[in-house]
Amino acid sequence: MLNNAGARRVVGVVIDPVARGLLKLHVPPDAVTVFGTVGACVGALVFFPQGKFVVGALVITAFVFSDLLDGTMARMSGTSGPWGNFLDATLDRIADGAVFGGLLLWTLYSQQSPWIVAAALTTLVAGQVISYAKARAEAVGATANIGIAERAERLIIALVAAFVAGFGVPYILQVALIVLAVLSIVTVLQRMVAVRAQLWQRRG
Numbered sequence: 230m231l232n233n234a235g236a237r238r239v240v241g242v243v244i245d246p247v248a249r250g251l252l253k254l255h256v257p258p259d260a261v262t263v264f265g266t267v268g269a270c271v272g273a274l275v276f277f278p279q280g281k282f283v284v285g286a287l288v289i290t291a292f293v294f295s296d297l298l299d300g301t302m303a304r305m306s307g308t309s310g311p312w313g314n315f316l317d318a319t320l321d322r323i324a325d326g327a328v329f330g331g332l333l334l335w336t337l338y339s340q341q342s343p344w345i346v347a348a349a350l351t352t353l354v355a356g357q358v359i360s361y362a363k364a365r366a367e368a369v370g371a372t373a374n375i376g377i378a379e380r381a382e383r384l385i386i387a388l389v390a391a392f393v394a395g396f397g398v399p400y401i402l403q404v405a406l407i408v409l410a411v412l413s414i415v416t417v418l419q420r421m422v423a424v425r426a427q428l429w430q431r432r433g
Contacts, residue, residue, distance in 0.1 A: 244301050245301060247298060251298075252306055256302075257308075258300075259316060262316055264292075264295060265292045265299065265324075268288065269288075269289050269293060270327035273327040273328045273332075274327050277331030278331055278335050279335075280335060281395070282392060283396065284395075285331070285391060286389075286392035292324075300317070325357070325360075325380065328387060329349065329352050329356055332353075332387065332391070332402075333349040333353055336349045347410075348406040349410075351410040352383070352406060352413050355410070355414055355417055359376060359417055362421065366423075366424045371424045371428060372424075373423055375419055376415075377419065378412035378413055386405055390402045391405075
């Protein structure tokens with residue numbers, strides 16, 4: 230999630246000691262991955278539909294950091310490999326679906342305008358397609374590691390907007406959902422164009 234090397238070093242100051250402590254307690258990295266996903270899902274699906282955005286955003290953010298913790302634990306224990314990567318990527322999709330699904334439920338329960346409901350639904354679906362496009366690209370021998378709004382950006386926008394909305398700032402979450410819908414669609418198109426260009430170049 231963190232692509233900047235400097236940011237990773239700063240976060241590592243906090244994450245590394247926790248990872249070592251859990252390994253000493255014989256906690257496997259996979260358990261942390263599952264625990265983090267369950268926590269994020271509960272936070273999103275319990276608090277967001279009720280409009281409890283501050284506590285929801287804080288709970289989700291806390292559990293999202295397990296995404297860094299399990300990888301650090303795997304590297305420290307020498308157990309990182311294809312299975313861990315597969316499990317992490319799969320459960321990330323579930324957590325993402327819960328976050329944006331929770332926001333979609335809020336738009337329905339709070340009787341937002343059809344445009345806001347459509348934006349939330351678009352963000353939910355397009356977010357899954359973004360990940361699927363990358364996986365399918367790799368399956369056909371191409372890469373699709375580009376996009377204006379990858380997972381980290383989408384989560385940051387959603388969680389920050391939800392957190393601020395929880396303090397009563399009007400319309401910020403609605404605007405964020407519209408922006409996320411547009412950015413998600415653009416990201417899908419960017420990946421499609423990139424893969425098409427790579428495959429057509431090989432044909433030439």
